[in-house]
Amino acid sequence: MKKIDSIQNSRVKQWKKLQTKKEREKTGLFLIEGFHLVEEALKSQDAVRTLIISENIDLPQKWNIGDIELYTVSEAIMRTLSETETPQGVIAVCEKITYDVPLTNGKFLLLDGVQDPGNLGTIIRTADAAGLDAVILGEGTADVYNSKTLRSTQGSIFHLPIIKGNLKGWITELKKQNVPVYGTALEHAVPYQEVKPQGTFALIVGNEGSGVREELLALCDHNLYIPIHGRAESLNVAVATGVLTYYLRG
């Protein structure tokens, strides 16, 4: 275990840079914080590269640290690295994971420009709970490695493949593999109960304001809507994802 007291330490500066998307994309690394998220990361093979803890913190006995690099830091350093108001005193530097996902016989969620970091995290958590096989982040979707998104996933980021992709390409490939692709739309769409629950499907949900792009909807096998029985204009996109994925998987 190594100890760092100076906020000017070059490692501290490097870690802090990971708060920016630019640095995360350059290095392929990202930060997570808090006991629950770090514990989920430790369960995920090779995800954690470095563990950083406040000097006053005891690590839980059950954590299997193995030969992961471990640093203790002053509370001042922890505060500068943390992106929460009340840091728990535990941060991990993780490596982005790359996945190879087979396209046959799976359940897929495609996101077209979901912008709110909290929504994105909650959607990933929902996809995990519903047992989906992968989440594809299309053009214009928020950065999955920002701290608010990671927190909202509650660790699900480590539970299923999350892949950046070109949605047109994905839809074309999925259709070739006979995976039915369902868009979501308010017009030219059918109530979701008109399709049957099934073992393989791809669902596309879209931007909070503008929904799924027309050019993608045109490629889908069916476009679905969730009937609005009251006077709301629409559902929150994470709630809609929950209703549709739980229905479709049956």
Add this chain to the structure above:
Amino acid sequence: MKKIDSIQNSRVKQWKKLQTKKEREKTGLFLIEGFHLVEEALKSQDAVRTLIISENIDLPQKWNIGDIELYTVSEAIMRTLSETETPQGVIAVCEKITYDVPLTNGKFLLLDGVQDPGNLGTIIRTADAAGLDAVILGEGTADVYNSKTLRSTQGSIFHLPIIKGNLKGWITELKKQNVPVYGTALEHAVPYQEVKPQGTFALIVGNEGSGVREELLALCDHNLYIPIHGRAESLNVAVATGVLTYYLRG
């Protein structure tokens, strides 16, 4: 139309006080802001008492202001009254509405200690979309009139009765009226698909961390859970509310 330029104006001070829960409870008034929320409020009979707009703002032609008090204020005043980073320049002082809700043959959502303002707002929006008849805010639930909650409702606060209540009392009354009452729990519960969709029901969802209190679960006709097919520990409470209400109403 009256014009206010001084941030020291006594009305401005009174309005600003409505940012606190204490003042809202004392006066029965609350603030909403932004074009969409104010428009929804204007559609709701007698909800808006006073309209406050920035001097550079034109009100939409379609808004029916009637004899509502109207003030224009300087941008500095708008910034002090606004609770968003980029104020739209429109704020309304609204009166809390009281409701008399018949307990027979309805669809009800009971909230036991939902604490996150964003979750609470999203749940109210979801209940509106699902066509529920009322949302009952039990003990320990966040204040529905805080700005983050109101924003997350997207106006649904004006679409259905939202009532503070004692949940034990409500459950007892609902059961007397033969409304089946469903709790949500991870243990001693059945998968939600084991009950049938139905025309009248009451669903209870609980605190983000601890769920619905045991003493309430003991009073329910059945307690339901949403199966977790992946490795997430649970669903976000607003997402769970969406899955269950859309299933139960059929």
